[in-house]
Amino acid sequence: MSGAVDTSAAKLIEGPAVEPKPSAARRFFGAWLVRRVLKALLTVFIVTTGTFFLVRLLPGNPVETYIQTQIAQTGISYEAAAAQAQNLFSLDPDAPLISQYFTYMANLLQGDFGNSTLSPGTTVAEVIQTYLPWTLFSVGVATVFSFIIGIVAGMVMAYRRESWIDHLLSSLGALLHAIPNYILAILIVVFLGVKLQWFNLTEARGSYTPGVEPSFSLAFLNDIFYHATLPILAYALTTVGSWALVMKSSTVETLGEDYVTVARARGLSDSRIRSGYVGRNAVLPLFSQLAVSLGFVVGGSIFVERIFGYQGIGFSLFNAVNGRDYPVLQGIFLVVTISVVVANLLADVLYSRLDPRIRVSGQGKG
Amino acid sequence: MTEATIPVSAVGTTGVSRFAGIVSALRRSPAGFIGFLIVGLMVLITAIVPFFLPDVAPNVKEILLPAGSPGHLLGTDNEGKDVLIQMIGGGRTVIFVGFVAAAISTALAIVLGSLAAYLGGWVDSVVVTLADVFLTVPQIVLLAVLGAFFRLDSPLLLALLVGGLSWPVLTRAVRAQVFSLKEREFVEAARLLDLGTVRVVFVEILPNMASFILMNFMIGVTNAIYQLVGLYLLGLAPLSGANWGIMLNRAWIAGAIFNEASLAWILSPIVAIVLLLLGLVMMTRSLEEILNPRLRDR
Numbered sequence: 001m002s003g004a005v006d007t008s009a010a011k012l013i014e015g016p017a018v019e020p021k022p023s024a025a026r027r028f029f030g031a032w033l034v035r036r037v038l039k040a041l042l043t044v045f046i047v048t049t050g051t052f053f054l055v056r057l058l059p060g061n062p063v064e065t066y067i068q069t070q071i072a073q074t075g076i077s078y079e080a081a082a083a084q085a086q087n088l089f090s091l092d093p094d095a096p097l098i099s100q101y102f103t104y105m106a107n108l109l110q111g112d113f114g115n116s117t118l119s120p121g122t123t124v125a126e127v128i129q130t131y132l133p134w135t136l137f138s139v140g141v142a143t144v145f146s147f148i149i150g151i152v153a154g155m156v157m158a159y160r161r162e163s164w165i166d167h168l169l170s171s172l173g174a175l176l177h178a179i180p181n182y183i184l185a186i187l188i189v190v191f192l193g194v195k196l197q198w199f200n201l202t203e204a205r206g207s208y209t210p211g212v213e214p215s216f217s218l219a220f221l222n223d224i225f226y227h228a229t230l231p232i233l234a235y236a237l238t239t240v241g242s243w244a245l246v247m248k249s250s251t252v253e254t255l256g257e258d259y260v261t262v263a264r265a266r267g268l269s270d271s272r273i274r275s276g277y278v279g280r281n282a283v284l285p286l287f288s289q290l291a292v293s294l295g296f297v298v299g300g301s302i303f304v305e306r307i308f309g310y311q312g313i314g315f316s317l318f319n320a321v322n323g324r325d326y327p328v329l330q331g332i333f334l335v336v337t338i339s340v341v342v343a344n345l346l347a348d349v350l351y352s353r354l355d356p357r358i359r360v361s362g363q364g365k366g
Numbered sequence: 367m368t369e370a371t372i373p374v375s376a377v378g379t380t381g382v383s384r385f386a387g388i389v390s391a392l393r394r395s396p397a398g399f400i401g402f403l404i405v406g407l408m409v410l411i412t413a414i415v416p417f418f419l420p421d422v423a424p425n426v427k428e429i430l431l432p433a434g435s436p437g438h439l440l441g442t443d444n445e446g447k448d449v450l451i452q453m454i455g456g457g458r459t460v461i462f463v464g465f466v467a468a469a470i471s472t473a474l475a476i477v478l479g480s481l482a483a484y485l486g487g488w489v490d491s492v493v494v495t496l497a498d499v500f501l502t503v504p505q506i507v508l509l510a511v512l513g514a515f516f517r518l519d520s521p522l523l524l525a526l527l528v529g530g531l532s533w534p535v536l537t538r539a540v541r542a543q544v545f546s547l548k549e550r551e552f553v554e555a556a557r558l559l560d561l562g563t564v565r566v567v568f569v570e571i572l573p574n575m576a577s578f579i580l581m582n583f584m585i586g587v588t589n590a591i592y593q594l595v596g597l598y599l600l601g602l603a604p605l606s607g608a609n610w611g612i613m614l615n616r617a618w619i620a621g622a623i624f625n626e627a628s629l630a631w632i633l634s635p636i637v638a639i640v641l642l643l644l645g646l647v648m649m650t651r652s653l654e655e656i657l658n659p660r661l662r663d664r
Binding site: 039042043046047054055062174175177178179180182183186187189190193194245249292295296298299300302303306307317318320321322324326329330332333336337340341344 | 397495498499501502503504505506507508510511513514515588592595596599600601602614618623624629632633636639640643644646647648651654
């Protein structure tokens with residue numbers, strides 16, 4: 001279910017790629033890459049700055065709230081409470097705003113996100129290190145699966161237009177596309193867990209069996225896949241429909257291009273046209289949507305992980321929201337955003353390797 | 367990032383006839399028409415029928431009745447409240463917030479996107495940069511974080527927040543469209559007549575994008591409902607009143623999934639939400655087919 005994927009109707013593909021001379025192309029790519037990296041850095045900078053001022057200026061400033069609560073609960077002096085807050089939030093509430101801002105940014109650059117208020121003695125960086133890898137693992141595996149299955153299904157639908165299989169897959173795709181991931185997660189729990197008993201829900205909670213030592217063994221791999229199966233199923237099923245539908249329209253568009261007609265007229269074999277001409281070009285616009293969908297799925301992890309009890313970043317975000325653990329909230333928000341920025345960057349670079357024309361059109365549009 | 371390009375046809379027709387065209391086209395596509403019926407009926411039922419139904423009152427003697435119990439077609443919840451009545455009345459906030467949020471984000475996108483394209487220069491740079499930033503930030507995460515800072519008491523505030531965060535996708539698309547439209551002769555003519563920026567953009571250019579904007583409005587409603595119900599399900603939005611999200615939250619917390627008798631309690635809001643979203647998606651998809659003739663003719 002992602003609106004971003006929906007607005008595809010991408011008509012980027014105008015004809016087969018015409019490669020400029022290699023050296024010029026390389027220089028061009030270099031300039032494009034620099035621009036693209038700068039854009040990613042600017043985004044991270046704006047979000048970080050925005051978060052800082054949001055936390056400082058919102059009603060019920062969490063730093064001030066913390067200080068007042070400490071004074072009320074433990075009776076310590078304002079200075080002592082402020083010192084604690086400085087330690088926890090990595091900022092000194094009495095310093096001028098602008099110098100607080102620089103301290104905050106300098107700390108962040110060193111990986112210091114402050115300390116958790118919910119579990120004292122734990123740094124935010126530790127919380128993120130513990131939970132983020134599990135989300136990246138489950139979301140990543142699910143995205144790869146749904147992308148591949150979606151592309152195959154979309155091509156089948158495009159080639160067999162108006163056949164029963166097109167109608168069946170289209171309806172199925174629209175249905176899956178319409179169901180929110182958390183709703184599907186609940187249905188999976190109800191039917192696969194409680195009714196059919198295929199999964200032991202209590203055993204499958206968490207990201208791996210407690211007490212098992214993480215290692216690169218087959219047994220551990222098996223264990224983490226067992227725990228991640230249900231989240232992966234929920235993510236993959238809710239995204240595969242939109243991939244299939246987008247791939248279908250992209251393939252249909254490509255089929256109408258002149259170079260496909262020319263290839264047919266030249267008497268090239270069907271399989272060659274399908275893989276070399278249509279498939280390759282039809283899949284290109286989808287790569288740019290890969291990153292957008294990744295951001296969407298990572299955001300959706302807060303629902304899915306909560307329902308399955310999978311201990312990833314969404315699960316810890318939920319705990320932080322409930323416990324009003326502001327440093328952790330802030331840290332997770334930043335890290336998730338940075339992950340999405342990096343994913344966007346990687347997808348763009350990958351896309352531009354596959355389709356050199358995007359670098360040309362990317363120039364003017366920034 | 368790619369800019370979505372949407373074929374613009376029948377340039378120069380008025381907004382009104384474009385809209386009539388959309389409605390008749392929706393009726394030609396069976397899936398679109400069914401979707402239209404589902405959404406229309408659900409809006410009507412959730413808006414009107416609750417006035418004629420008895421209030422749901424807690425009743426300790428009728429706790430967790432299974433579906434099909436006398437007087438309670440879908441059973442009761444853990445406070446003895448009738449599930450069917452809650453299900454019928456529970457769509458109001460969800461649908462209201464969905465539509466208002468989508469209206470807010472669509473309006474923002476139209477204004478920002480068309481002005482960015484039409485004025486160009488620094489306005490364009492600022493809008494594009496802002497859109498890129500908001501596009502990268504995962505909205506659900508931001509909503510959850512903001513939910514911790516603010517108390518999202520009123521549905522209107524929630525709608526404002528959801529709508530205020532989801533304008534970037536459409537803004538980029540509108541911008542791309544206006545870029546291509548502003549080079550057409552009729553816009554050139556309007557500009558030469560010195561009709562003023564506002565008039566040229568909103569009267570001459572925008573009506574040509576009516577169906578495209580309507581399609582994106584429906585996508586916006588779908589997304590807003592997804593986010594809203596999710597926030598309620600996790601208890602991140604205040605749980606006063608009754609709607610599908612709150613029903614889900616309460617049923618989930620109460621462990622309704624493990625109790626055979628209360629399955630109808632947790633499944634009824636699910637069915638309602640999925641039906642509404644499915645209707646919206648069916649409408650959107652058939653509109654997309656109308657907008658993109660290649661999808662239809664080949």
